[in-house]
Amino acid sequence: MPEAAASFRTASQMSESTVFRTPGETHLGVGAVRMVGPIARRCGARALLVTGARSAKASGALDAVSESLQEAGVEVVLYDRVGREPTLGMVDEARQLARESACDLIIGLGGGSPIDAAKAVAGLFFSPRPTAAHFEGRVSLPDKTLPWIAIPTTAGAGAEATPNSVLINEETKVKKSIRSWAWLAKAAIVDPALTVACPKSVTAASGMDAFTQAVESYTSRHATPLTEGISLRAALEIARGLPRAWEDGGDIEARTAVAWGATMAGIALANARLGAVHGLAHPVGTLCGLPHGLACGILLPAVIEFNLDVAAPKYARLARELGAAGETSSTEAAARAFLAYVRELNARLGVPASLGEAGLTREMIDEIVEQTLPSQSLAANPKPASREDLRAILLAQLE
Numbered sequence: 001m002p003e004a005a006a007s008f009r010t011a012s013q014m015s016e017s018t019v020f021r022t023p024g025e026t027h028l029g030v031g032a033v034r035m036v037g038p039i040a041r042r043c044g045a046r047a048l049l050v051t052g053a054r055s056a057k058a059s060g061a062l063d064a065v066s067e068s069l070q071e072a073g074v075e076v077v078l079y080d081r082v083g084r085e086p087t088l089g090m091v092d093e094a095r096q097l098a099r100e101s102a103c104d105l106i107i108g109l110g111g112g113s114p115i116d117a118a119k120a121v122a123g124l125f126f127s128p129r130p131t132a133a134h135f136e137g138r139v140s141l142p143d144k145t146l147p148w149i150a151i152p153t154t155a156g157a158g159a160e161a162t163p164n165s166v167l168i169n170e171e172t173k174v175k176k177s178i179r180s181w182a183w184l185a186k187a188a189i190v191d192p193a194l195t196v197a198c199p200k201s202v203t204a205a206s207g208m209d210a211f212t213q214a215v216e217s218y219t220s221r222h223a224t225p226l227t228e229g230i231s232l233r234a235a236l237e238i239a240r241g242l243p244r245a246w247e248d249g250g251d252i253e254a255r256t257a258v259a260w261g262a263t264m265a266g267i268a269l270a271n272a273r274l275g276a277v278h279g280l281a282h283p284v285g286t287l288c289g290l291p292h293g294l295a296c297g298i299l300l301p302a303v304i305e306f307n308l309d310v311a312a313p314k315y316a317r318l319a320r321e322l323g324a325a326g327e328t329s330s331t332e333a334a335a336r337a338f339l340a341y342v343r344e345l346n347a348r349l350g351v352p353a354s355l356g357e358a359g360l361t362r363e364m365i366d367e368i369v370e371q372t373l374p375s376q377s378l379a380a381n382p383k384p385a386s387r388e389d390l391r392a393i394l395l396a397q398l399e
C-alpha cells in the first residue's frame, strides 16, 4: 500500500503532540432524538430551543424534541427565527431571550445554521458585549459558557461536532467563524430519521458539504493518524449513502450512512481543519447567493485538480477505498480517478459543473480572493495557494 506512507507531516510536525476533542457524548441512530429529554435534565431545567422558522416544525422534529423535553420535566423557551444564514443580530436576539427567560441550557435543532446560532448563544451567554465585538475579534471570549445540545436535521455541516460557529455580519456580508474548544456541545444527538424530510436540493447540498469536509480534513496539513481514519471512513459512508438518499429520501439505511459520515467528518474537521474549498466557499456562497454545500460541491473538483501534484497519494487512497481505482493502478492514475469520481458524484446529484453556471461573475473574483486569503481553512490546504492561484481557480470556473 504505497499511500500508507503518504503523509504531509514533516518530521518536526510528527514530533509535536496533538489533541483530539469531541462533543461530551454523541448519540447516533434512528430514535436517538428521544435521548434529548434525559440529557437536558442533567444539564438544566429551562432550555432555549434555537431553530428555524419552518423545516423543524414541518418535519415533526420540533414536536419530537419538545415531547421528550416535556416528559423529562425540562421547560422550553422557543427561539425560531434563525434563517438560512445565522446573523449576528439573530445571535444577539436569542442571547437576550435566553437571559430574560433565565435559561440554563441551549438546544440547537435544525441544519448547520440554527446549530451554529445555538452554539454562539451558549458560548456568548455570559458576555456583556454584542456578538459583533467577538466576531471582529476585538474582545476575548468569556471563560464560562452554558451547556448546549446539538440536534441536526440535515446530514451535512457536522456543526454538532465542531467548536466553531459560522456567522454572517448582515451589514458587511462578511461570513466567518468564531472558534473555541469550550464551545463543543455537551451532547450531539444525531437521528437519521430527522433527515428523511430533507428535500433533494438540501440532501445534495448538505451531503456534498459533508463529503468535502471528509476529503479536506483528510488532506489537511493538520491531519493526524487519528483524524485520517475518521475522514476516510466518513468519505466512504457519505459516498455509499448519498446518491441513494438523494434518489429516495425515505431510504433510512442510506440516510443513516450519510448521517454517520457527516458527523464523522465534523469530528475530523474539528480536529484537523479543512482546505481551500472551505476558504473559498464562504465568500463564494455569500456573493453568489449559493447554499454553502453547493459552493463546496462545485469547488471540490477544481481544488482537487489544483492540489493534485502534492496530495495525489491521499486522493489515490480515497479512490481505492471508494472502489474508483484498482489496487494496481499508479498513484497518479488513481488520484485522477478520484477527481473523475467527484465530478460524477456531483453530476448524479444535480450539482452544477461550474460556478459560472451558479452566478459567479468576473467582477466578484477580486473580492472573493481577498476574503479567502486570511482564512484558516486555506492555511490548512495541503498545497499553499497564492492570490494568483485563487484567481486562476475562480477564472477557470467562468469558462
Ligand SMILES: [Fe+2]
Pocket: 157, 209, 210, 213, 278, 292, 296
Ligand atoms: Fe462546510
